[in-house]
Amino acid sequence: MDDAVTVMAATQRRVYTRGSVLPFEEDETREFKGHRNIAAEDIPPWVHQGLSREASTRKPVSRNLNAFLNTGRGGTVYCGVDDNGRVLGMHLTRYQKDHVRLSVRDTLRRYQPAVPDDRHRITFVPVVSAADGQHRPREFAYEASRRKKRHLVATSNYCWCDAEAKARSHVGGTTARSPDGESRPMARSLAVSRGRVARDSDGDSAPSGPSL
Template sequence: MLRYQHGIYLEGEQLDNEAKNQEFKKGEGNYLKNDFKKDVSKYVCAFLNSGEEGTLYVGVNDSGCVEGTVCPQRLEDKVRLKIDKAIKAIKPSVFPNVYDVKFTPVFYELEVPKADHKVIEMIVHDVGDIERLYESPHGVFLRGDGSIQTLGFTEVQEWSRQKHQKDIQKLQKEIQTHQNEIHGLEERLERLQRQRSIVLHIKRKTITREMGDSVHGIYLEGEQMGSETRNKEFKKGGGDYLRNNLKEHVSKYVCAFLNSEGEGTLYIGVNDLGIVEGIVCPQSLEDKVRLKIENAIKAIKPTVFPKVYDVKFTPVFIDVGVPKQDHKVIEIIVHDVGDIERLYHSPHGVFLRRDGSIQTLADPEMEEWYIQRRQRDIQKHQKEIRGLEERLQRHEDKLEKAKKSKVCVVM
């Protein structure tokens, strides 16, 4: 499938045919209002159950020809919210890192846009070997070549029974095998290290991606910050926001960023369209605001240490050299804490970050999170074992070469 380097589609561009991993919808008329949510639910469910990545393209006809669907920028957040709601209705829970949404503009030709026309791409990542079938409000689906299959109750039950028995037996056997292998590998590695005096140095590089840092330490009024994403949340912060809403929002969004992947920033003084306005916060109030932020974060459990977050008060200028009096953009930056062992809880609930919104987790969803967490631990454990085996084999090869060299010297 061809995608232009400029991040656009051209009207009439021919994509591949529909296949197991891609579905086309023309998206004409009132499609986004009437049929879109149902199609998202069905096709996301089918892709998840089919064991590989898949994409639903809206704005591409059945022949694979790009036309675009009418979706002006002001509607993108509503469409994204409709997608989130459709996916939240799928059980078991589908977490935000499983899918992505893209709004790609359609052009007649380079630099000649087709007004408000987009190709909406709903990308579902490969979730690997699933433990049970995903179910949408419209049924249980599997993806075939260019179509979806609806599974009946008997088919679902039989699939689940066989899968459950097979996975339990496999998991029990693998755990015992890996425990034995780890013990043996530890002993063999220790002997090799003594014999060969091997010192292993492992260096880890941490890559920190800059998120929305302002140029020259200021923001310009009207500056465009882009759209809200999984890593960025905007709050206009007008009126008595700092007094009435700041503490609750800090608690919720910091909790959501901590429970999600990557770094995240809450920007106060930027409206929902990503345009910088600033919030009134004279320097005399900065310490009070900082204290309110710290108190909100202290209420989150488990404890969030100061190194995990930063707070910035960045001045807003009407123009370079012309400040907007007492107006700031307050940035609460939550650093990536890596792979967390347990969910963070705020006084207002447990939250996850989605594209442009947060999700409140109920008890069944938290239970599902911990199940998936345990599965990831097992997979990580298996990967570490494979790495140890490879390292061990390299050490044994070197040792064998050293022994042969000694024999040659003696002779």
């Protein structure tokens, strides 16, 4: 079970099916990303070594956010979606979702001029396999104390949340079936708008209202 990101109607909880293709293509307001490197500093060193095709094509999400801001039209980055619009999803623990939120906020605050927090919104959209249908496992609360642990942003170094997620996947065999439901794969969308948009309060899921 995975999550991806999206735009949705108000009362309906949106879910993506893994392997499905989004009904639109990349353009000036939409970008698909198979990774979640938000800032330029998040790009791992091997990318810069130019050893693979990936090396020459991986660009941070911040580049697109910057472009969306500069056009004045805003836009949405879909992470966990390949170049062809196919929904892959990505495994993210709740702590890693916190990390993504912090990383985006940190990145936008470092822009000149800084981008106010209310000009972006992050939505985590569940990705299910075709066999799962709309079923989502119940999510359990995570530990408040651990949520206070500082995340390492603006660096390609491993943060504790990534190290923990990796360790878990080794122990558990498959994070997708983690009994606590925290490690389900997710995809997410980052929307930047010209005007005010709803912020996600605590929230990792339940996107509401249309994106841009």
